Amino acid sequence: MEKGEGKREIRRMNRTRIAxxxxxxxxxSKNEISVRLGLSMPTVLQSVRELEEEGIVAEAGEYGSTGGRKAKQMSIAEDAAYGAGMDVAKGHIDFVIVNLKGELMKKARIRLPFTRDFSYYEAAGNWLQVFLEQSGVEKRKIQGVGIALPGEVDQKAKLLLRSQTLGVENVSFQRFEDMAGYPCYVDNDVNGAAYGEFAGESRDGVYLALNDQVGGAVFINGTLYEGQHGGGTRLGHMRLKQDGRPCQCGSRGCADVYCSAAALLGDDPGLDVFFERVRGQQKGYRERLNAYLEDLAVLSVNLRMVFGCDVVLGGRVGPYLRDFRRELDKKAAGYDLLDSDTSFLRIGKCRQEAAAYGVAIRCAESFFERI
Structure with a gap:
């Protein structure tokens, strides 16, 4: 790399870091930027001025004065870039679009049963175009479309390797990218939901997706931990009980068969119905919930012991646990005699569209690599 090119690359990297x-x-403030990134004040002033001129950052008021000139606050321009997200499920697709601040601008759910047929991709692409047009966002500002898939994925090949939920293997989403007209990014739905949960945070955290199966993701310093071979974690197959119930993986006693939504529901038609029956004090329902909370407390405390960070309870079951937080806290405290503080347990802030939201944020943030 020649000297001139090297300077341009350093300048670009500084702009990206600042944004x-x-x-x-x-x-x-500009002074805080200088201190936190270790950049000289002239470099910060020049970069911020350029970012302002390009409409990427903007002034957001002033700090209170302690004597002398007030420092101006800088914030990201929310309309500089957007990201779209899709969460592909067996019978529907959730669509979202977010701005550069991570604010949810619009969401929609359409009923579209998954198939491997070309007609499915065509219909999904058409619905995406309708959704984006209705959002009112300029096409040139949409950085891409994130696709959250329920299973193991190969991101580079845009391939769904296997999905028990959809009952398929080796399904390519490359053709969908061709139809969508935007760069597409694919990821596992649990990773997507976890990214949405921890977006903007630079700390450690464990995300538990309490869906029909138990999935999980671990973030270290705000970055998804992918493991030695890139496969991430399999928190749902941590063994909770010796010689416990059989699991689909072939083992016994896995967290999946005790802490999933399916384990809680049994033969009940849905979570709304189950929790209505709990509140209505129908026979046996409170006991089933108590057993579920007991197992979930064990799993959560074990994860806290290993990683020493917050554990976020998300997925389909997560939102329902808000009303039973006291019972869960009491059970968790009983399993950690070294530290009875249960503030490490968090109920997920993202709900129905969590996975689509997370992959949409990742697409929006890809804008920073191109400024």
């Missing part, structure tokens, strides 16, 4: 910092911080 990312402003985005994560919400609001920050």
């Amino acid at each position: 990312r910092l402003i985005s994560k911080a919400g609001t920050v």
